[in-house]
Amino acid sequence: xxxxxxxxxxxxxxxxxxxxxxxxxxxxxxxxxxxxxxxxxxxxxxxxxxxxxxxxxxxxxxxxxxxxxxxxxxxxxxxxxxxxxxxxxxxxxxxxxxxxxxxxxxxxxxxxxxxxxxxxxxxxxxxxxxxxxxxxxxxxxxxxxxxxxxxxxxxxxxxxxxxxxxxxxxxxxxxxxxxxxxxxxxxxxxxxxxxxxxxxxxxxxxxxxxxxxxxxxxxxxxxxxxxxxxxxxxxxxxxxxxxxxxxxxxxxxxxxxxxxxxxxxxxxxxxxxxxxxxxxxxxxxxxxxxxxxxxxxxxxxxxxxxxxxxxxxxxxxxxxxxxxxxxxxxxxxxxxxxxxxxxxxxxxxxxxxxxxxxxxxxxxxxxxxxxxxxxxxxxxxxxxxxxxxxxxxxxxxxxxxxxxxxxxxxxxxxxxxxxxxxxxxxxxxxxxxxxxxxxxxxxxxxxxxxxxxxxxxxxxxxxxxxxxxxxxxxxxxxxxxxxxxxxxxxxxxx
Amino acid sequence: xxxxxxxxxxxxxxxxxxxxxxxxxxxxxxxxxxxxxxxxxxxxxxxxxxxxxxxxxxxxxxxxxxxxxxxxxxxxxxxxxxxxxxxxxxxxxxxxxxxxxxxxxxxxxxxxxxxxxxxxxxxxxxxxxxxxxxxxxxxxxxxxxxxxxxxxxxxxxxxxxxxxxxxxxxxxxxxxxxxxxxxxxxxxxxxxxxxxxxxxxxxxxxxxxxxxxxxxxxxxxxxxxxxxxxxxxxxxxxxxxxxxxxxxxxxxxxxxxxxxxxxxxxxxxxxxxxxxxxxxxxxxxxxxxxxxxxxxxxxxxxxxxxxxxxxxxxxxxxxxxxxxxxxxxxxxxxxxxxxxxxxxxxxxxxxxxxxxxxxxxxxxxxxxxxxxxxxxxxxxxxxxxxxxxxxxxxxxxxxxxxxxxxxxxxxxxxxxxxxxxxxxxxxxxxxxxxxxxxxxxxxxxxxxxxxxxxxxxxxxxxxxxxxxxxxxxxxxxxxxxxxxxxxxxxxxxx
Numbered sequence: 001x002x003x004x005x006x007x008x009x010x011x012x013x014x015x016x017x018x019x020x021x022x023x024x025x026x027x028x029x030x031x032x033x034x035x036x037x038x039x040x041x042x043x044x045x046x047x048x049x050x051x052x053x054x055x056x057x058x059x060x061x062x063x064x065x066x067x068x069x070x071x072x073x074x075x076x077x078x079x080x081x082x083x084x085x086x087x088x089x090x091x092x093x094x095x096x097x098x099x100x101x102x103x104x105x106x107x108x109x110x111x112x113x114x115x116x117x118x119x120x121x122x123x124x125x126x127x128x129x130x131x132x133x134x135x136x137x138x139x140x141x142x143x144x145x146x147x148x149x150x151x152x153x154x155x156x157x158x159x160x161x162x163x164x165x166x167x168x169x170x171x172x173x174x175x176x177x178x179x180x181x182x183x184x185x186x187x188x189x190x191x192x193x194x195x196x197x198x199x200x201x202x203x204x205x206x207x208x209x210x211x212x213x214x215x216x217x218x219x220x221x222x223x224x225x226x227x228x229x230x231x232x233x234x235x236x237x238x239x240x241x242x243x244x245x246x247x248x249x250x251x252x253x254x255x256x257x258x259x260x261x262x263x264x265x266x267x268x269x270x271x272x273x274x275x276x277x278x279x280x281x282x283x284x285x286x287x288x289x290x291x292x293x294x295x296x297x298x299x300x301x302x303x304x305x306x307x308x309x310x311x312x313x314x315x316x317x318x319x320x321x322x323x324x325x326x327x328x329x330x331x332x333x334x335x336x337x338x339x340x341x342x343x344x345x346x347x348x349x350x351x352x353x354x355x356x357x358x359x360x361x362x363x364x365x366x367x368x369x370x371x372x373x374x375x376x377x378x379x380x381x382x383x384x385x386x387x388x389x390x391x392x393x394x395x396x397x398x399x400x401x402x403x404x405x406x407x408x409x410x411x412x413x414x415x416x417x418x419x420x421x422x423x424x425x426x427x428x429x430x431x432x433x434x435x436x437x438x439x440x441x442x443x444x445x446x447x448x449x450x451x452x453x454x455x456x457x458x459x460x461x462x463x464x465x466x467x468x469x470x471x472x473x474x475x476x477x478x479x480x481x482x483x484x485x486x487x488x489x490x491x492x493x494x
Numbered sequence: 495x496x497x498x499x500x501x502x503x504x505x506x507x508x509x510x511x512x513x514x515x516x517x518x519x520x521x522x523x524x525x526x527x528x529x530x531x532x533x534x535x536x537x538x539x540x541x542x543x544x545x546x547x548x549x550x551x552x553x554x555x556x557x558x559x560x561x562x563x564x565x566x567x568x569x570x571x572x573x574x575x576x577x578x579x580x581x582x583x584x585x586x587x588x589x590x591x592x593x594x595x596x597x598x599x600x601x602x603x604x605x606x607x608x609x610x611x612x613x614x615x616x617x618x619x620x621x622x623x624x625x626x627x628x629x630x631x632x633x634x635x636x637x638x639x640x641x642x643x644x645x646x647x648x649x650x651x652x653x654x655x656x657x658x659x660x661x662x663x664x665x666x667x668x669x670x671x672x673x674x675x676x677x678x679x680x681x682x683x684x685x686x687x688x689x690x691x692x693x694x695x696x697x698x699x700x701x702x703x704x705x706x707x708x709x710x711x712x713x714x715x716x717x718x719x720x721x722x723x724x725x726x727x728x729x730x731x732x733x734x735x736x737x738x739x740x741x742x743x744x745x746x747x748x749x750x751x752x753x754x755x756x757x758x759x760x761x762x763x764x765x766x767x768x769x770x771x772x773x774x775x776x777x778x779x780x781x782x783x784x785x786x787x788x789x790x791x792x793x794x795x796x797x798x799x800x801x802x803x804x805x806x807x808x809x810x811x812x813x814x815x816x817x818x819x820x821x822x823x824x825x826x827x828x829x830x831x832x833x834x835x836x837x838x839x840x841x842x843x844x845x846x847x848x849x850x851x852x853x854x855x856x857x858x859x860x861x862x863x864x865x866x867x868x869x870x871x872x873x874x875x876x877x878x879x880x881x882x883x884x885x886x887x888x889x890x891x892x893x894x895x896x897x898x899x900x901x902x903x904x905x906x907x908x909x910x911x912x913x914x915x916x917x918x919x920x921x922x923x924x925x926x927x928x929x930x931x932x933x934x935x936x937x938x939x940x941x942x943x944x945x946x947x948x949x950x951x952x953x954x955x956x957x958x959x960x961x962x963x964x965x966x967x968x969x970x971x972x973x974x975x976x977x978x979x980x981x982x983x984x985x986x987x988x
Contacts, residue, residue, distance in 0.1 A: 045539060045580070045949045053589060053947070064589045066605050069582065070967060079965045086539070086578050086951055090560045095547060095827040095937070096819055111560050114825070321817030321939045325590055325946030327916050331608070333589040333947065396912035418890035422821050443589070443947075445815045447939025452819030453547070453827065455539045457580055457951075459965070469963055471573045471953070473564060 031486045032310040032463040033262035035134070036298040038078075039106065039153055040291050041099055042273030042284075042319030044456045049324050050281060050444055051288040052076060053335045063335035076288075077296040078313045083465040085458035087474045089317040092121045095453035099273065100164040102316035102474055103156035107131065109478030109490035117152055117170070118160030126160035126494040130478050133487040134264040135179060142181035142253040142263060144294075146246055146287065147270030148231035149182050149221070150174060150189070153316065157266050160494060175200060181256050183209070183222035183249040185270075186231035195221050209244045209252060216256040222249065228346060235271055235344035237286035247293035254301055262308075264485070267294050275344065276319035278427050279446040281439040282341035282386075284322075302462050310462040310484055314477065318454045321447030329443040337442040340387025345431045352381050353431060357409060366410030372402050378430075386434050397437050404433035425449030525980045526804040526957040527756035529628070530792040532572075533600065533647055534785050535593055536767030536778075536813030538950045543818050544775060544938055545782040546570060547829045557829035570782075571790040572807045577959040579952035581968045583811040586615045589947035593767065594658040596810035596968055597650035601625065603972030603984035611646055611664070612654030620654035620988040624972050627981040628758040629673060636675035636747040636757060638788075640740055640781065641764030642725035643676050643715070644668060644683070647810065651760050654988060669694060675750050675759075677703070677716035677743040680725035689715050703738045703746060710750040716743065722840060729765055729838035731780035741787035748795055756802075758979070761788050769838065770813035772921050773940040775933040776835035776880075778816075796956050804956040804978055808971065812948045815941030823937040831936040834881025839925045846875050847925060851903060860904030866896050872924075880928050891931050898927035919943030 040047070052074055053063040061068030068074065091101035091114055098114035105111060107129035113121050118129060128136075135141045145154040150171050152164040159173035171190035174182065175198035182200075186192065195202045203209045204223045212220065224243040228234035233243060244252065250267055257263035269291030275283035295313055302309040324333075343352070356378060364371060372378055373390065382388045393401070400423070406413040407420065408430035415423070424432050426449070439446065458477065460468035464484035468477075475491075482490045534541070546568055547557040555562030562568065585595035585608055592608035599605060601623035607615050612623060622630075629635045639648040644665050646658040653667035665684035668676065669692035676694075680686065689696045697703045698717045706714065718737040722728035727737060738746065744761055751757035763785025769777035789807055796803040818827075837846070850872060858865060866872055867884065876882045887895070894917070900907040901914065902924035909917070918926050920943070933940065952971065954962035958978035962971075969985075976984045 049582075049948055064584070064587060066584045066586045066967075069584055069589070082964050084578050084580050084963060084965055086580075088543075088563065090558070090563055092560045093558060094825055095558045095563070096825045098825070318817075318819075321819045321941075323812075323815030323817065323941040323946050324948045325812075325815045325942040325944060327919060327942045327944075330942065330944040331588055331590045331592075394910075394912045396910050396916070399910075416888075416890050416893075418822075418888045422890070425821060445941025447815075447817040447941060448819040448821045448824070450819060450821075450824040452817050453937075454543055454818045455951075457949075457965075466963075469578060470576050471578055471951075473560075 030463060032484060033308040034301065034305055034310070035264045035481070035485055036311045037106070037264070037266045037481065038291070038295050038298070038311070038313040039266065040269045040272050040288070040313070040315045041153055042276045042317065042451070043269070043288065043315030044318035044454055046318070046322040046324055047272060047276070047284060047288055047315070048076060048079065050322065051285045051292070052079065053324070053333060054285045054338055055289070057335040057339060064333045076292045077299055078292055078459045081311070081313065081459040081461040083460040083469050085460070085468045086455050086471045087314065087458055087477060089456055089474050090453060096451045097317050098152070098451065099316055100152035100156070103153040105474035106316070106477050107156035109475050109482065111475055115164055116162055117155050117164050119162055123162035128492045128494050129157045130481050130485065130487060130490065131157035131179070131264055131266060132177070133482065133490070133492060134485055137485070137487060138261050140181070140257040140259070140261050140263040141179040142183070142257050142265040143179060144182070144246065144249050144253060144266065145184040145268040145270050146233040146290070147268070148185040148188050150187055151185070151270060153268045153270060154266065178219070180219055181253045182220070183244070183253060184224065184246070185233050186223045186227050188231055192221065192223055206242055206244055210248065212252045213255040220256065222252065229350070232271060235275065235283045235286055235346065236290040237283050237341065237344050238347045245293065246290050247297050250294040250297040254297070269294070273319045276322060277449055278345045278435070279320055279432055279439065279449065280345040280435045281322070281442065281444045282338050282435070283344035283346070285338065286344070299461065307463065310460070310464055312458065312460050312468060312477070312481065314458040315456040316474070317451045318456060319451050320449070321452045323445045324443065326440045326443050326445040328440050333443040335442050337387070337438060341385070341438065343385050345427070345435060348385055349428050349431055352385055353428065356381060361409055364409055366406055370402065371409070372405035373398070378405065382434060386438050388434055388438050393437070400433055400437070401430070404429035524957060526978060527802040528795065528799055528804070529758045529975070529979060530805045531600070531758070531760045531975065532785070532789050532792070532805070532807040533760065533762045534766050534782070534807070534809040535647055535762060535764045536770045536811065536945070537763070537782065537809030538812035538948055540812070540816040540818055541766060541770070541778060541782055541809070542570060542573065544816065545779045545786070546573065547818070547827060548779045548832055549783070551829040551833060558827045570786045571793055572786055572953045575805070575807065575953040575955040577954040577963050579954070579962045580949050580965045581808065581952055581971060582949055583968050584947060590945040591811050592646070592945065593810055594646035594650070597647040599968040600810070600971050601650035603969050603976065605969055609658050610656055611649050611658050613656055617656035622986045622988050623651045624975050624979065624981060624984065625651040625673070625758055625760060626671070627976065627984070627986060628979055629671075631979070631981060632755050634675070634751040634753070634755050634757040635673040636677070636751050636759040637673060638740065638743050638747060638760065639678040639762040639764050640727045640784070641762070642679040642682050644681055645679070645764060647762045647764060648760065672713070674713055675747045676714070677738070677747060678718065678740070679727050680717045680721050682725055686715065686717055700736055700738055704742065706746045707749040714750065716746065726765060729769065729777045729780055729840065730784040731777050731835065731838050732841045739787065740784050741791050744788040744791040748791070763788070767813045770816060771943055772839045772929070773814055773926055773933065773943065774839040774929045775816070775936065775938045776832050776929070777838035777840070779832065780838070793955065801957065804958055805954065806962060806971070806975065807953040809950040810968070811945045812950060813945050814943070815946045817939045818937065820934045820937050820939040822934050827937040829936050831881070831932060835879070835932065837879050839921070839929060842879055843922050843925055846879055847922065850875060855903055858903060860900060864896065865903070866899040867892070872899065876928060880932050882928055882932050887931070894927055894931070895924070898923035
């Protein structure tokens with residue numbers, strides 16, 4: 001691509017200062033052969049603590065007894081990594097970045113605007129990712145995500161597009177990347193059957209994909225058979241036994257990419273973010289555990305190759321303004337309340353709710369004040385799917401559920417638009433109200449349906465882990481990764 | 495104190511494992527002569543990011559432009575420290591600790607229950623703080639707090655009491671500590687004029703206290719002249735020019751304690767927590783800046799004594815479930831909305847609101863639906879104190895303010911008790927509703943009026959800073975501090 005001189009100048013003093021700071025490459029000796037970058041989309045401190053409190057409860061302990069919370073089996077793998085950093089997540093124009101700009105920060109070391117992937121704020125200059133630089137330097141590359149493989153976060157490692165929505169261009173750059181391994185969700189535009197036109201073998205059932213552990217291939221795309229919506233893998237809480245989990249996909253990728261050349265593997269837990277957007281703690285925690293299990297696979301690999309491996313784990317931004325505390329529960333925590341949830345909001349909306357609405361929308365009398373209280377089927381669903389028992393609720397919670405049920409089943413309620421916007425965002429009113437109340441009972445609060453601007457922790461293990469100590473900007477992560485891998489200066493123009 | 499053997503046994507495997515891990519003392523060579531521990535009560539990532547976004551705006555930048563947010567003058571001093579850690583904050587029985595148990599964790603390396611200071615969960619065994627151990631080892635000790643000097647956090651460094659409310663016992667142990675310097679707020683029970691009976695000189699005006707920089711004394715208690723309530727210093731936003739700020743008090747302490755013996759100084763920003771309990775971001779940010787300015791004084795001292803100084807900064811728990819994002823603002827941030835707030839909720843309640851209520855409570859017709867909209871005096875107060883203009887609000891915000899005004903001025907409103915509990919906690923309804931709406935406009939949300947369980951970052955600079963890397967428990971901080979200062983194994987029984 002031809003570079004415009006004006007755009008070059010517009011990089012800004014900040015980026016240049018960063019580039020100078022990290023321009024010195026590290027001598028080849030000691031450079032890690034195997035490098036993992038784990039990205040929990042929407043993950044920050046609250047998502048981590050909520051998951052550990054849930055795990056404590058699920059393992060038979062109490063989420064308010066320190067002796068239980070501190071037991072090693074109740075801590076996430078990432079929590080046990082020896083080096084911690086913290087990063088500011090804002091992008092060039094927003095304190096709350098999107099996943100495109102933050103992925104560009106991690107992949108290319110470049111600040112850009114929300115929505116843009118692998119290009120600068122002018123949307124005219126394209127940059128190489130550390131994955132591409134590692135590939136050019138001879139490493140094999142794997143890209144794994146629980147959402148579609150052409151979603152913003154994975155895309156930043158192989159594509160440069162002005163808008164994350166340019167899925168056709170992203171898919172074209174995916175097959176043009178030459179990377180050896182892709183795995184997880186599907187593709188938004190390209191028919192996967194076309195992959196072999198570009199030299200990629202497509203595998204899309206559990207048996208074939210797991211078989212790769214014993215019989216690696218040169219260039220492969222592994223797409224799970226059950227894609228829940230938007231070509232993404234289903235939530236872990238929805239028990240996709242026919243699928244390959246993020247942890248298993250990481251094992252498969254390692255088996256395929258391991259060898260003299262070394263590898264760079266990026267693994268995204270992409271639906272942590274989606275669950276947090278919807279303020280669904282149960283789905284969030286399930287996908288946090290699935291993501292952290294994949295981190296565990298890399299840590300096991302590190303133990304076999306301690307002098308050749310670097311593992312970095314972080315989030316791109318927090319989502320939902322999640323907190324480990326709520327006005328209604330004050331100083332008490334009740335994570336056992338979450339153990340009974342059996343479906344994500346997505347699965348519930350698409351299945352149980354859809355069936356319920358089809359059965360009752362035409363016949364329910366929406367003019368009565370106790371529409372929900374009078375519907376045994378719906379009260380039963382609340383109990384069977386979310387373990388939420390009507391008789392345990394206070395009057396205010398019942399009122400909120402009645403309002404939401406009216407809106408979901410009958411199309412409207414008595415609230416102002418401003419109140420409904422605050423209460424439901426763009427989600428199914430009854431479902432988001434159920435998860436709000438259930439989460440509050442556990443002591444989890446939410447403030448937003450969007451990303452937030454809270455700084456995010458970084459965890460590191462292995463060779464050069466100490467580079468990741470301290471409080472820095474998200475763009476510095478790519479610079480540190482490039483330095484650890486001796487890939488030269490980033491941002492690096494294509 | 496006589497130690498009960500049963501209590502000894504009850505310490506638990508967890509504490510003992512930690513004690514073993516950190517039992518090896520570090521050789522005297524290289525042990526830092528000067529040690530600072532800074533404790534932002536109620537401070538975690540959100541409080542830090544909100545303050546930096548506010549500072550960016552106050553310094554003429556934009557809180558959503560990365561180039562402005564990243565400018566060094568818009569970053570807190572603590573954010574520039576080279577080593578980051580993260581700590582779990584739970585106490586022995588609660589995911590959301592109080593300041594007594596968390597202060598005991600930092601001071602004594604001991605898990606205890608909420609409410610207890612310097613004693614274990616049985617409330618029968620007393621433990622030495624690292625301040626006491628440092629004092630016994632010959633270091634001078636200073637204890638500084640913006641709240642009363644016998645409040646839970648400072649008390650943990652010199653007192654052991656079953657309940658944080660035992661102020662009489664705490665005050666007795668304060669004067670019995672022999673520590674060389676106390677400064678900040680006042681005392682809850684003891685008449686400060688009695689201090690000289692115990693060998694302490696009392697200074698309680700700005701000129702005398704600042705004079706200590708040039709003429710140090712042996713044992714001194716510095717109590718600021720303006721104490722706002724509960725013997726605490728006023729909020730920084732309330733402009734206490736007659737007082738000595740936390741930063742100035744830190745300078746005075748250094749001047750008094752510096753010398754061959756070395757020192758340990760604990761500085762608490764105690765009202766960050768109080769402001770977060772009340773969900774008042776403006777007051778929070780003001781006290782965050784005052785606290786961080788004190789950190790800056792220590793960092794300046796470090797630059798003069800880089801091989802002899804250790805500085806550790808952390809929070810004891812998050813308060814309020816503060817987030818950098820809200821459903822009503824989504825991906826936009828407007829921290830300029832906070833620049834116009836001129837008083838804390840406390841100052842407003844005690845002054846402007848008290849006067850307003852006295853003038854209008856008897857004559858206002860509380861039965862009309864637009865009580866507030868019809869009161870020009872109150873609308874004027876909202877604008878002059880909080881920069882909140884009635885005509886800029888949406889219908890839902892106006893409804894919330896009308897409900898709160900009815901409750902504050904007239905004693906009741908139409909809401910259920912459950913709704914009022916959620917909306918106001920135990921705060922003045924009109925004031926907390928004003929700060930909620932103002933904060934939401936800036937993009938700050940809150941979920942609780944209590945402490946929360948989110949992990950908290952730790953920042954370190956100086957000798958042994960690397961001890962503070964990684965993700966560990968709050969009790970490990972005392973163990974690391976003791977190790978850095980060669981104070982032996984903690985927890986150490988009295």
